[in-house]
Amino acid sequence: MSDMNLKLKVWKQNGPNDKGRFENYKVVANEHMSFLEMLDVLNEQLISEKSDPVSFEHDCREGICGACSMVINGRPHGPNKGTTTCQLHMRFFKDGDTITIEPFRANSFPVIKDLVVDRSAFDRIIQAGGYISVNTGQAQDANAIPIEKDVALDAFSAAACIGCGACVAACPNASAMLFTSAKVAHLGHLPQGKVEHDKRVQKMVAQMDEEGFGMCSNTYACEAECPKEISVKNIASLNRNFIGKVFKTE
Amino acid sequence: MTVENNFTETETLVKEGTGLKNNVPEAGDLENKWTQYRSTMDLVAPNNKRRIDIIVVGTGLAGASAAATLGELGYNVKCFTFHDSPRRAHSIAAQGGINAAKNYQNDGDSVYRLFYDTIKGGDYRSREANVHRLAEVSRNIIDQAVAQGVPLAREYGGLLANRSFGGVQVSRTFYAKGQTGQQLLIGAYQALSRQISVGNVEMYNRHEMLDLVKVDGKARGIITRNLLTGKIDRHAAHCVVLATGGYGNVYYLSTNAMGSNVTAAWRSVKRGALMANPCYTQIHPTCIPVSGDYQSKLTLMSESLRNDGRVWVPKKKEDVMAIREGRKNGNDIPEEDRDYYLERRYPAFGNLVPRDVASRAAKTACDEGYGVNSTGLAVFLDFAAAVIRYGKSEAISKGINNPTDQQIGDLGRAVVAAKYGNLFEMYEKITGEDPYFQPMKIFPAVHYTMGGMWVDYNLETNVPGLFALGEANFSDHGANRLGASALMQGLADGYFVIPYTIGQFLSKEIRTPKIANDSPEFMAAEKETREKLEKLMNIKGNHSVESFHKRLGLIMWEYCGMSRNAEGLKKGRQMIRELREEFWRDVYVPGSLDEYNPELEKAGRVADFLELGENMMVDALDREESCGGHFREEHQSAEGEAQRNDKDYTYVSAWEWDDNEPILHKEQLEFKNVELKTRSYK
Ligand SMILES: Cc1cc2nc3c(=O)[nH]c(=O)nc-3n(C[C@H](O)[C@H](O)[C@H](O)COP(=O)(O)OP(=O)(O)OC[C@H]3O[C@@H](n4cnc5c(N)ncnc54)[C@H](O)[C@@H]3O)c2cc1C
Ligand code: SF4
Ligand code: FES
Numbered sequence: 001m002s003d004m005n006l007k008l009k010v011w012k013q014n015g016p017n018d019k020g021r022f023e024n025y026k027v028v029a030n031e032h033m034s035f036l037e038m039l040d041v042l043n044e045q046l047i048s049e050k051s052d053p054v055s056f057e058h059d060c061r062e063g064i065c066g067a068c069s070m071v072i073n074g075r076p077h078g079p080n081k082g083t084t085t086c087q088l089h090m091r092f093f094k095d096g097d098t099i100t101i102e103p104f105r106a107n108s109f110p111v112i113k114d115l116v117v118d119r120s121a122f123d124r125i126i127q128a129g130g131y132i133s134v135n136t137g138q139a140q141d142a143n144a145i146p147i148e149k150d151v152a153l154d155a156f157s158a159a160a161c162i163g164c165g166a167c168v169a170a171c172p173n174a175s176a177m178l179f180t181s182a183k184v185a186h187l188g189h190l191p192q193g194k195v196e197h198d199k200r201v202q203k204m205v206a207q208m209d210e211e212g213f214g215m216c217s218n219t220y221a222c223e224a225e226c227p228k229e230i231s232v233k234n235i236a237s238l239n240r241n242f243i244g245k246v247f248k249t250e
Numbered sequence: 251m252t253v254e255n256n257f258t259e260t261e262t263l264v265k266e267g268t269g270l271k272n273n274v275p276e277a278g279d280l281e282n283k284w285t286q287y288r289s290t291m292d293l294v295a296p297n298n299k300r301r302i303d304i305i306v307v308g309t310g311l312a313g314a315s316a317a318a319t320l321g322e323l324g325y326n327v328k329c330f331t332f333h334d335s336p337r338r339a340h341s342i343a344a345q346g347g348i349n350a351a352k353n354y355q356n357d358g359d360s361v362y363r364l365f366y367d368t369i370k371g372g373d374y375r376s377r378e379a380n381v382h383r384l385a386e387v388s389r390n391i392i393d394q395a396v397a398q399g400v401p402l403a404r405e406y407g408g409l410l411a412n413r414s415f416g417g418v419q420v421s422r423t424f425y426a427k428g429q430t431g432q433q434l435l436i437g438a439y440q441a442l443s444r445q446i447s448v449g450n451v452e453m454y455n456r457h458e459m460l461d462l463v464k465v466d467g468k469a470r471g472i473i474t475r476n477l478l479t480g481k482i483d484r485h486a487a488h489c490v491v492l493a494t495g496g497y498g499n500v501y502y503l504s505t506n507a508m509g510s511n512v513t514a515a516w517r518s519v520k521r522g523a524l525m526a527n528p529c530y531t532q533i534h535p536t537c538i539p540v541s542g543d544y545q546s547k548l549t550l551m552s553e554s555l556r557n558d559g560r561v562w563v564p565k566k567k568e569d570v571m572a573i574r575e576g577r578k579n580g581n582d583i584p585e586e587d588r589d590y591y592l593e594r595r596y597p598a599f600g601n602l603v604p605r606d607v608a609s610r611a612a613k614t615a616c617d618e619g620y621g622v623n624s625t626g627l628a629v630f631l632d633f634a635a636a637v638i639r640y641g642k643s644e645a646i647s648k649g650i651n652n653p654t655d656q657q658i659g660d661l662g663r664a665v666v667a668a669k670y671g672n673l674f675e676m677y678e679k680i681t682g683e684d685p686y687f688q689p690m691k692i693f694p695a696v697h698y699t700m701g702g703m704w705v706d707y708n709l710e711t712n713v714p715g716l717f718a719l720g721e722a723n724f725s726d727h728g729a730n731r732l733g734a735s736a737l738m739q740g741l742a743d744g745y746f747v748i749p750y751t752i753g754q755f756l757s758k759e760i761r762t763p764k765i766a767n768d769s770p771e772f773m774a775a776e777k778e779t780r781e782k783l784e785k786l787m788n789i790k791g792n793h794s795v796e797s798f799h800k801r802l803g804l805i806m807w808e809y810c811g812m813s814r815n816a817e818g819l820k821k822g823r824q825m826i827r828e829l830r831e832e833f834w835r836d837v838y839v840p841g842s843l844d845e846y847n848p849e850l851e852k853a854g855r856v857a858d859f860l861e862l863g864e865n866m867m868v869d870a871l872d873r874e875e876s877c878g879g880h881f882r883e884e885h886q887s888a889e890g891e892a893q894r895n896d897k898d899y900t901y902v903s904a905w906e907w908d909d910n911e912p913i914l915h916k917e918q919l920e921f922k923n924v925e926l927k928t929r930s931y932k
Contacts, residue, residue, distance in 0.1 A: 032541045047794045059507040061547045065338045087679050113846045123335050127447040131440035132399045136319040136745045139397035146408025156401040193399050
């Protein structure tokens, strides 16, 4: 197990109003570490020198909570397909590498500190209509409505979104269409979700605009960087639906 | 370096407290107690609900489901999480599934059977009436989840699919691939989001509860720190519900998310709530082993793998050495030189013994020097036999005569991939080794804490108006939790229990005006919270928070881990006291109080773990028996099996914490419906 000497160029920014800058660090890692463990080593080093550690968000460290969020060498969640930052391991880097680390950048995701951004806009999009209106206790027996296996799987694939925001960070327009369309598709596929579908789409899209996310211009950068490989087909079907709806109401 | 020690040798001075009343309703048999209780309990009228404020802390399965349901009922709910969004709670990481006594498979399942399995699995250390209620409402959970749009797995006919889990004899586990927790949490999060959008729930993200406020003996609010600005706030309500999760991270390394902690529960304990059975820890047998001292967390490999994987270590020490040094790998060891120790020791259950038994057996193999990685702390989980078995049967069903080894391997691996593909992929991402061709290396890791805040039948702690739900309470799993039962319990508590039982307390509060948040009690609690934070900042010592947490973890793992003994527990307790003293003298917290400061957050949590750890040692020392996840070396049979002591220890230990003179309150457990038996897997 040999040591890897790495140079890190890390974005440091003290709050949303600070201009921010890159800071250079040296760190010794090894190939068994995860990327975040490499940053832990850096932070331990910084703390022992009584300097300011690098703030980054993380929790589950197994690719499911959606907390980790950083752009590594220009790519949200780094170089590997279908992999979150916390699942990225150092054996994909080599001794002597320089690694650039930045936050997810988007107007709707203001920087809190260093690599930590505020993604609460996503919560507000869900609050606008990303649910099925059923109170606790109102449900009928779970097997009362059979749902085709493939339909359930399609709903599941869309529901696998972890709300990380990499799609927004990857998009040249900082659009939140992949995230929003995934929720619309998840609920829209299911009979339980069909009742409120049209209203849901309108309200969620309106909220998305209000949050200041950009327009979707079909670059598909979002799909390429999405760690859960959410499909852009969801965007296409949302667009069809939305446009259809606008025509219907106008 | 010798540590200056202000503590004298700690003798266990345990004072016996008063017995506890669990408030299980007298009326009705086990089967209809809950129904009867529900239909006779006091209610709060809708117009009164609107005048009542409830604080819910936590947005995991338990907290999100509780906050959403209480909002739907018309209460004013304020909900808190330290996460940036309710959706990130640790529940999101649950993989395998959720149990429910639906009997959709018509394989003989029933509410009684789920009740019985849970009581037995818990090694007869849980409360009958609570567990029966859990089994009853389990069925409603699945209905509710499906209505919310949770995409649970289905069969071709469109009906819900089930799998079996954790050694029980029926298929009652519902699942959504390996992401059951995620899907259920998103369902609860969406229900919560809906209540936020209509104004019934006011959501406070990135707010950490740092203290509980009692007024006239009742829980009336909390003190929080805004994690973005550092601002300390006082929040008042008629009652407080904690759904703040488990405390496995006291061991530093665990399968829990990095942020999981005990602070909300522990600070409530310091305000008089009781900590029940803190020593009951579940150590999961199949996790990816530690690879170095930089390791930050451990990753679970689902229990389902033991259906097809065989656990073994080499018989010969020279093979062990060759593997550790990389000269050989598992495949190089011939069949006759392998010790399939679970199959050898437990022929009846083999690789499918319960979690606690499998974990201890792995430890024994490694303690004896047979561990198969460079740290000596790993055993093999091997799928080669399953690949051949499946490959041959696939070849037959495809009509291939005399298949080559290559064909058999390819066909077999495809079957294994269909069953466990995502787990194999996760293993490869982390270790860089391909488990289709080499046996996995696994080792036990801390996973779940059965202990937690003591609650009565209403899920109310001994502090009136303070409730605890989900993993944060101790209620339903006894000394060992069965797989797929934590998700069930969290959602049962939040959707179907607390919305009713909270009325027992609140129906007496309808004339209580809005609680003021500037009473002397609130002001004093706020001041104490601030002083504690300032104290942490001002130590300006030489060692990071992380370094103390790691050292605590090692002490806990060594002396209060998979097996425990009196001498070790006394020593461990003393070491924790010394470490705590050193922490408060020498920790270094960078940054300042009034800003986003993750190191300060961690410091407060580690300070609490340093107290909880001592409580766990004291509890483990008191319990002179082996039961479930608690194995005392003094109490084992000649073959090394756990020996319970029903005569003296059929009680819940509920601790009133004082580190010099802890007081032990006992709740005697009564078993009227099941007979206490020794668990045997031979
Ligand atoms: C890897 C893994 C896999 C698992 N798989 C399964 C499975 O397949 N089936 C199963 O049944 N169980 C499983 N479990 C166990 C199960 O996931 C947990 O026990 C359960 O989800 C706990 O839910 P909870 O709502 O009680 O707490 P959590 O989900 O831990 O939520 C705690 C909440 O409290 C908040 N909080 C905590 N402290 C504070 C504070 N001081 N101030 C403000 N907010 C606070 C947090 O922000 C969070 O929102 C698994 C566990 C792990 C670790
Ligand atoms: S769509 Fe993909 S990239 Fe976007 S938030 Fe969801 S998981 Fe992340
Ligand atoms: S830390 Fe949870 S997804 Fe990366």
